[in-house]
Amino acid sequence: MNRVTTKRRTIVLLLVAVVAIIWTEAFQTFSPLMTAKSVGRNPSCRFTSEDQTDNTQKSSSSTSSRSIVSLVENGKLDDALSILQNTDSDGGFIPASTYHAVIEACCAGKVERHNHNQHNSNNKNNSSNKSAMDKIDEAAELLSSMGEEVTAHAYETLISGYARRGRWQDAYRTLAAMEEVFGSSDDNDNTVPSLNVYQTVLIAFVEAGEYDHMNSLLTRMRRRRVRPSVYTYNSLLKICAQTSRWKEALSLLSQCQREPGVNPDLVTFTSTMRACSRARKTDKAMEIFRAVKDMGVKMDVYCYTTAMDACAKGRRWREALALLDEMKEKGFEPNEVSYGVAVTACGNGGQWEKALELLEQMREENMKINTITYNSAIAALAKSARSESRQQRRYDYKPGGGWSKIESSNPAYNDNILWKKALDLVDCMEKEGVRRDSFTFSSAISTCGAAGRWQESLDLIGAMKRETKPNKIAYTSAITACANSEKWEPAFELFNDMKNDGMQPDLVAYNALINAGTMANQPEQVFDLWVEMCNPHEGESVSPDIVTLTEVIATLDRAMGKINRDRADKVFAEAVSRGIILKADSLDSSWEVDLSRMSFPVARAACRFIFRRIVSSVKNGDEEVKDFSLITGASKMREYIREILRDELKPAVYCVVPKLEQGTLQVKEKVMRNYIDGQSD
Numbered sequence: 001m002n003r004v005t006t007k008r009r010t011i012v013l014l015l016v017a018v019v020a021i022i023w024t025e026a027f028q029t030f031s032p033l034m035t036a037k038s039v040g041r042n043p044s045c046r047f048t049s050e051d052q053t054d055n056t057q058k059s060s061s062s063t064s065s066r067s068i069v070s071l072v073e074n075g076k077l078d079d080a081l082s083i084l085q086n087t088d089s090d091g092g093f094i095p096a097s098t099y100h101a102v103i104e105a106c107c108a109g110k111v112e113r114h115n116h117n118q119h120n121s122n123n124k125n126n127s128s129n130k131s132a133m134d135k136i137d138e139a140a141e142l143l144s145s146m147g148e149e150v151t152a153h154a155y156e157t158l159i160s161g162y163a164r165r166g167r168w169q170d171a172y173r174t175l176a177a178m179e180e181v182f183g184s185s186d187d188n189d190n191t192v193p194s195l196n197v198y199q200t201v202l203i204a205f206v207e208a209g210e211y212d213h214m215n216s217l218l219t220r221m222r223r224r225r226v227r228p229s230v231y232t233y234n235s236l237l238k239i240c241a242q243t244s245r246w247k248e249a250l251s252l253l254s255q256c257q258r259e260p261g262v263n264p265d266l267v268t269f270t271s272t273m274r275a276c277s278r279a280r281k282t283d284k285a286m287e288i289f290r291a292v293k294d295m296g297v298k299m300d301v302y303c304y305t306t307a308m309d310a311c312a313k314g315r316r317w318r319e320a321l322a323l324l325d326e327m328k329e330k331g332f333e334p335n336e337v338s339y340g341v342a343v344t345a346c347g348n349g350g351q352w353e354k355a356l357e358l359l360e361q362m363r364e365e366n367m368k369i370n371t372i373t374y375n376s377a378i379a380a381l382a383k384s385a386r387s388e389s390r391q392q393r394r395y396d397y398k399p400g401g402g403w404s405k406i407e408s409s410n411p412a413y414n415d416n417i418l419w420k421k422a423l424d425l426v427d428c429m430e431k432e433g434v435r436r437d438s439f440t441f442s443s444a445i446s447t448c449g450a451a452g453r454w455q456e457s458l459d460l461i462g463a464m465k466r467e468t469k470p471n472k473i474a475y476t477s478a479i480t481a482c483a484n485s486e487k488w489e490p491a492f493e494l495f496n497d498m499k500n501d502g503m504q505p506d507l508v509a510y511n512a513l514i515n516a517g518t519m520a521n522q523p524e525q526v527f528d529l530w531v532e533m534c535n536p537h538e539g540e541s542v543s544p545d546i547v548t549l550t551e552v553i554a555t556l557d558r559a560m561g562k563i564n565r566d567r568a569d570k571v572f573a574e575a576v577s578r579g580i581i582l583k584a585d586s587l588d589s590s591w592e593v594d595l596s597r598m599s600f601p602v603a604r605a606a607c608r609f610i611f612r613r614i615v616s617s618v619k620n621g622d623e624e625v626k627d628f629s630l631i632t633g634a635s636k637m638r639e640y641i642r643e644i645l646r647d648e649l650k651p652a653v654y655c656v657v658p659k660l661e662q663g664t665l666q667v668k669e670k671v672m673r674n675y676i677d678g679q680s681d
Contacts, residue, residue, distance in 0.1 A: 065098040072105045080105070081138060096151050099142055103154055106139035107161025136161045140174075152182060152192050159197055163204035171204050172213065179224075195221075199232050206239045211248050218255070230262050237271035241278060249275035250284070266292070270303045277306060282314030301327065305338045312345035320345035321354070336362070340373035347380035350387060355380040356421065371435050378425050378443040385418040385450035389484065422447035423456065438464070442473040449481035454490060457481035461494070470501065476509045483516035488525070491516035507542055514551045523559035526552055527567050534574055549575045550599050557601035572605040582606070590617060591626055596633040596663070600640055603632075607644050611653075614672070615679045625676065628667040630655075641665055651678040 064087045071080035080102055087094055139161060143154050155178040162171035175193060182192040198221050205214040214236070218228060233256040240249035253272045256264045269292045276285035289307040293299070304327045311320035324342050327334050334342075339362050346355035355377040362369050422444045429436050441464040448456045457478040464470045475498040482491035495513045498505055505513075510533055517526035530552045533544045544552075549571065556568040575581045581602070582593070593610055595603045607630075617623040632638040638657070642665060645653040653675050655665040 065095055068098050069101050072101050077102075077105050077135060081135075084142070096146070096149055096154070099146055099149075100151070100153055100157070103139045103142050103157050106135035106142070107157050107164075134165070136165065136167075140170075150181065152178070152194075155181075155193070156197050156200075160200050163200045166204070166208060168201070168204040168208045168210060168213070171201050172217075175201050193226075195226055195229065195232070198226055198228075199235060202232065203235055203239065206236050206248075209243075209245075211245075211251075227261065228256075228259060230256065230265055230268060233259075233262070233264070234267045234271060237268060237275065241271045241274035244275060244278040246276045246279040246281050246284065253288075266297055266300060266303055269297065270306050273303070273306045273310065277310035277313055280313045282310045282316060285310035286319075299330070299332070301332050301335055301338060304332060305335075305341055308338065308341045308345065312341055312348055315345075315348050317345040317349035317351055317354070336367050336370065336373070339367065340370065340376065343373050343380075344376040347376040347383065350380060350383045352377070352380040352384050352418065352421070359425075369432070369434065371429070371437055371440065374425055374429050374434060375437070375439050375443060378422050378440060378447065381418045381422045381425075382443045382446040382450070385422075385447045388418070389450035419448045419451040419453050419456065426460070436467055438468050438471050438474065441468070442471060442477060445474050445477040445481070449477040449479075449484065452481060452484035454478070454481040454485040454487050458490065458494075470498075472498065472503055472506060472509060475503070476512045479509065479512040479516060483512060483519050486516075486519045488516055488520035488522050491520075492525070504540060505542065507545060507548070510542060510544075511547050511551065514548060514555070518551050518555040518558075521555070521559065523555050523564050523567070526555040527571070530571055530574075534578075544575070544578070544580065546580055549580055550602055553605050554599065554601045557604060568601075568605050569608060572602075572609050576609065582609075590614065590623055592629045592631070594631040595641060596631050596635075596637060600637070603637065603641060604644055604648075607641065607649075611649060611675070615676050618676050625669055625673045627669050628672050630665045630667075631663060632665055633663040635663075638663065638665060649675065651675060 064083060068080045068084050068087075071077070071083070084094065084098070084102055136158070139158055143150060143158055146154060155174060159171050159174050159178070162168070162174060175197065178193050178197070198217065202214055202217055205211070205217065221228060233252055237249055237252055240246070240252065249272045253264065253268065256262055256268055269288055273285045273288050276282075276288070286307060289303070289310075292303065304323055308320045308323045311317070311323065320342055324334060324338065327338065339358055343355045343358045346352070346358065359369060359373070359377055362373070426436065426440060426444050428434075429440065441460050445457045445460045445464075448454075448460065461470055461474060461478050464474055475494055479491045479494050482488070482494065491513055495505060495509065498509065510529060514526050514529050517523075517529065530544060530548065533542055533548065536542055552571050553568050556564040556571065572581070581598075590613075593606070595606060598606060614623070614628070618625055630641055632641050642655060645655055645665075645667070651674065653667055654671055655667045658664055658666055
């Protein structure tokens, strides 16, 4: 009986325990609902109003975060910033992801999309329109407001934003702050900041030309056990190549070769070669190229092309063509860029025939010929044409007076091959749909100009106006074409067209027009141009040089007559006062003058000027009469000057040639005194 009672009692206790457990779980499940109804009415309730407020704030903060992110995604950055700042000042919780979204938008330069028509036109440049301004400074403020919750991602984003804007000082300062926050430089296992962050700042340094800072940061990276990779060096070398910083490129290559665990690759060497090439350090570039070949590094087309480009810039066209052939022998198929560089090398060397052969090879290979390649071929024609023109149109001054023309015997020039081929290339570009730019037309006009094809030059100017705006080079080349054809009026019209197009003619343009006046025998117009150059209008800075003087004096000398002689004397005196000729810092003195490097007409004007100056100095008591020497060189100039002194000066001045100085004419003191006494006051 007692045993049964004890068993029943145990079962009852177990049932009570189970019911108690079930009731407790049920109460915990439904207690939030009970709390919501009983708050403020039942003081004995376990849940307080503070708990509800905390839950409400968390819910509100979550809603604000979602709103901020949504505004950023829709480009309403100003509104997002406003809500974020208000939430932060109210003590609301803001997750790091929300900060990240806003900081990224600020650093990326996202702006609010708003209707500009709503603003008054007078306020378009109002600085208060912050939505159109750079927001990276706001990003920096947000990073500071994150406090202890700041993340590496926030720092990285800000550093990248500063770097993209060229604000390397701010990027560097932010990097230093990041290092301070995420560990000291003594940490052996420190991975923050990461290598990518350091690379961002290094690239900013190189782009700004701050190579000392770059080297300092590389050293600091190594102390923090953050090792630069080959990609790091290649990124820096790429910028050096773009900016022609060849010395810095060689230094980086040397560091890369010494860096533990880093092996320079072909990109490393090629980028260094390219930096040397762009700086026209051909020998350095080729030295690296040969070293790469000796090291057994697998070459590619780009490396060969870079070496060819170095040769092209060094005017070593033979080496460039040899490299092109070597590429083919090694099994590397040259591309359009390779052929283009080869054409440029021929162009720089004036090898127009080889340049045209390369163009033909490209056509046979069905390669597309671009503007740069065509321009290089036309430039080769222009260079050869100018060289031939200098030989074709040389004039020799006869001591007895007058000019004789020295004809060229080059059949390529006399048959007018060069300018025709230039026009053919220009036509090919139009037919093939290749863009013709200002360099295309300028080079073609230069080719025609050298040949004196003035009408073709004018036609090219017209075509140029339809496709692009003519530049000074095009106008000047066309004026030169008119000059070589002795066409003054079209040359003068082109000169005025240049002014009407808003281009101030420079010294080259003035000299080209003066040359046109010389060839067309227009002494009055040439003299007026000299006066215009010596008295420029406000805002103009052109000034004559020795070329200008030589052309003007030659024109006036050839025209003869007292008026033109007086003009020539005025021009020469002005040139002396400007330091163009008979410079005060030269080895000349009052009683010894070097005429050997002057043209015949200029030397003639110089004699008149020098003797007038001597007369004035002696009569004013500034000089004592002595022997006078003129250095002429043992050439035609000596006999020409002797004739000038004897036939044009009154009384006649006779001179002798010292036995030991065959290139000098000497006027004895007695002859000089006789001449001075014969001059009226």
